[in-house]
Amino acid sequence: xxxxxxxxxxxxxxxxxxxxxxxxxxxxxxxxxxxxxxxxxxxxxxxxxxxxxxxxxxxxxxxxxxxxxxxxxxxxxxxxxxxxxxxxxxxxxxxxxxxxxxxxxxxxxxxxxxxxxxxxxxxxxxxxxxxxxxxxxxxxxxxxxxxxxxxxxxxxxxxxxxxxxxxxxxxxxxxxxxxxxxxxxxxxxxxxxxxxxxxxxxxxxxxxxxxxxxxxxxxxxxxxxxxxxxxxxxxxxxxxxxxxxxxxxxxxxxxxxxxxxxxxxxxxxxxxxxxxxxxxxxxxxxxxxxxxxxxxxxxxxxxxxxxxxxxxxxxxxxxxxxxxxxxxxxxxxxxxxxxxxxxxxxxxxxxxxxxxxxxxxxxxxxxxxxxxxxxxxxxxxxxxxxxxxxxxxxxx
Numbered sequence: 001x002x003x004x005x006x007x008x009x010x011x012x013x014x015x016x017x018x019x020x021x022x023x024x025x026x027x028x029x030x031x032x033x034x035x036x037x038x039x040x041x042x043x044x045x046x047x048x049x050x051x052x053x054x055x056x057x058x059x060x061x062x063x064x065x066x067x068x069x070x071x072x073x074x075x076x077x078x079x080x081x082x083x084x085x086x087x088x089x090x091x092x093x094x095x096x097x098x099x100x101x102x103x104x105x106x107x108x109x110x111x112x113x114x115x116x117x118x119x120x121x122x123x124x125x126x127x128x129x130x131x132x133x134x135x136x137x138x139x140x141x142x143x144x145x146x147x148x149x150x151x152x153x154x155x156x157x158x159x160x161x162x163x164x165x166x167x168x169x170x171x172x173x174x175x176x177x178x179x180x181x182x183x184x185x186x187x188x189x190x191x192x193x194x195x196x197x198x199x200x201x202x203x204x205x206x207x208x209x210x211x212x213x214x215x216x217x218x219x220x221x222x223x224x225x226x227x228x229x230x231x232x233x234x235x236x237x238x239x240x241x242x243x244x245x246x247x248x249x250x251x252x253x254x255x256x257x258x259x260x261x262x263x264x265x266x267x268x269x270x271x272x273x274x275x276x277x278x279x280x281x282x283x284x285x286x287x288x289x290x291x292x293x294x295x296x297x298x299x300x301x302x303x304x305x306x307x308x309x310x311x312x313x314x315x316x317x318x319x320x321x322x323x324x325x326x327x328x329x330x331x332x333x334x335x336x337x338x339x340x341x342x343x344x345x346x347x348x349x350x351x352x353x354x355x356x357x358x359x360x361x362x363x364x365x366x367x368x369x370x371x372x373x374x375x376x377x378x379x380x381x382x383x384x385x386x387x388x389x390x391x392x393x394x395x396x
Contacts, residue, residue: 007113170307195384222295227260233301240351242273
């Protein structure tokens with residue numbers, strides 16, 4: 001029986017949660033041995049694609065925009081300065097080039113695919129041109145959070161999503177919100193949790209990079225994520241940590257694992273709060289699991305999510321969590337506050353108080369970890385693969 005060809009699409013392949021979830025899914029599908037897999041990455045952002053080397057070798061990589069000048073504006077905006085005049089000139093005609101390349105290549109590649117999976121919903125403007133092939137789109141963020149105040153833009157996206165055979169939402173809260181906002185979309189919605197290879201995460205949690213191995217012998221707290229404050233909220237994490245230190249001094253330092261455009265501003269904030277010497281910025285780490293596993297507590301701040309995989313990783317690695325309750329997924333992952341401490345978004349005082357409770361109340365730590373452990377079976381990769389094959393591929 002011939003293998004089905006699955007064609008995945010993403011705009012970029014950087015270092016965020018979307019890429020990590022896709023990596024796990026592709027590894028699981030490759031291990032099954034019954035699919036031919038093509039991954040189309042629209043842009044080529046070169047050295048910023050730090051996770052690309054972790055893709056299974058059986059996955060064929062293709063680019064929509066394969067010339068350096070196609071990607072110049074996006075690369076410069078991400079990694080350095082782009083002159084406003086150059087930006088304006090490029091963006092006058094670059095969208096037309098991008099659209100032409102997408103249409104040309106996807107019409108060509110469509111003939112190979114049994115299923116097209118738009119993993120970050122960035123193929124939506126072109127999906128009406130890709131008929132007679134089963135299609136699915138993943139939504140990684142709640143509609144209300146991502147397009148707050150831009151209902152016209154959100155409505156346009158939903159009209160495009162209606163053209164897919166299946167629309168995958170990452171948690172029940174996200175699915176319910178989408179169905180309430182757009183009832184016509186409800187019959188296409190299917191929830192698939194972000195999943196992990198739990199055994200692999202646990203195995204990698206002991207593989208310390210030499211530069212940071214000393215941390216496993218010191219008490220510390222941890223926060224992990226891309227340092228971009230338009231979505232994440234390390235500001236609240238740093239302020240809460242500083243407030244806790246001032247109120248009830250303790251030895252644990254704060255380790256922030258991640259890289260991004262707001263790193264310098266966050267380092268300046270740490271200095272202004274008087275805790276710069278107590279906060280370590282490690283930069284991007286391809287394997288963050290040792291940092292999570294050895295920490296006393298995981299601090300999570302965000303303004304919007306879909307389903308933050310890093311909280312599942314904290315559960316797997318037995319690290320208790322304090323998190324801001326942003327839409328969506330955080331309350332679901334922390335079981336309404338029984339599997340982790342929930343605080344309102346931006347609530348520095350709430351996070352400070354939660355941190356002090358966790359540091360000085362071992363019974364609370366034990367209770368949260370016990371409840372977190374009960375959640376784990378539904379986040380195993382085999383569960384996600386079963387759901388994916390049924391809903392997205394249409395098997396069974």
